[in-house]
Amino acid sequence: MKIELSEDRFRVLTEKVQVYFRKEHEESIGKLKAELITEFFIQELGPQIYNQALNDAQAFMQDKLIDLEGTLYRAE
16 A cells, blocks of 8 residues: 655645754754655554544444434333
């Protein structure tokens, strides 16, 4: 699964990587290195995070549908 982000979103994430390295590791990294790190995490972690989000959304919807059935049911 290939995750593609808009240029703006990718740029924002890359900048966040640079800020993280500056704050947490007191290391300044260049734009290229930050882009490579961002791309790595998107490709390696993105699909697992995406799948977990889908599983969470599915479980949420199933709970709501079960609740809806109880709410709508009326005894005859």
